[in-house]
Amino acid sequence: MDLAVIDPLPMYRHGVVAVLSTAGYQVETPADPLGWARQGRPGLVLLTLATAADWDLLNQLREDAPRRRVIVVLSGDESAGPGARAVRAGAQSVLPRQVTAKALLRTVEATIDGQSVLPTAVALVLAGRDADPVITTDQMAWLHHLAAGMTVAELARRAGYSERAMFRLLQSLYRQLGA
Template identity: 70%
Template structure:
């Protein structure tokens, strides 16, 4: 299996390539990640989520190469970011500052079809369900998005406010809707309202 490493820092990329190459993997740093993924739809991409463009790329990978193994590398130790990465299409999530051994273990497990998550991310995803809806998996940021939508804000306006492209915002919201068991924005807002999550006081 071939691996692609996508990270903005050359030194970090070189370190990851060295570690994984030493473990026997064929590792590349493709100049065009989407083209690489489309040519190798069942291989593995290790992508650091450091910018809006990285989140867009993660979503695009899931759309165009759904069989691709994807490991999201977080630049901050945030369970909410980890949950968001899983919703956007990551199979596994790890922190950028993990050890070489942890990196290798995560890559091997992901290749074998397993999911590796930080404990806090797994706990948030598996939080207590109420009427089939997982409250802990809806982050504070996502609740804010739902409140804005409930107040009449458009997706385009929300995207500008949140700092995403409209396309990325749409994908992220689709993940929130799925987490709520909703098929549309209206249904998601109704479910959130029924749970009392849209109250600001």
């Protein structure tokens, strides 16, 4: 079975290719992932979702190359919401970016065999058991203030953080919410 690795970071991409090649897989890093996927042969795509364009590619793979199985790689601490979104968009399996070589190989083998491998948090979200992330009272207040028109700078001053720290806290909150 053909495998393609699509990741923006050359060192990570080459490391994944090395692990999979050592295990005996034919691995490519196509410049045109959709063209590669449309070739019609069954295969597997290991796709890192880092930008909106990556999410668009995932949707296009589902539509244009449904025989290709997709393993999504997610970075960040909170992957339950984005992981569930990726499965709904057509991914068969979800991996965290910091996965070990052993777990990567197990996931590739399982996905080729028609099984899905998901972090427990992603499975719980898909099952509806953890669909509403728990956020703190402060975080809820931040969202209300922002919705009411308060700027991040004003919110930071009010909450006692630097503006930069507030941006980081909000980014983490957005990831937790799957936004």
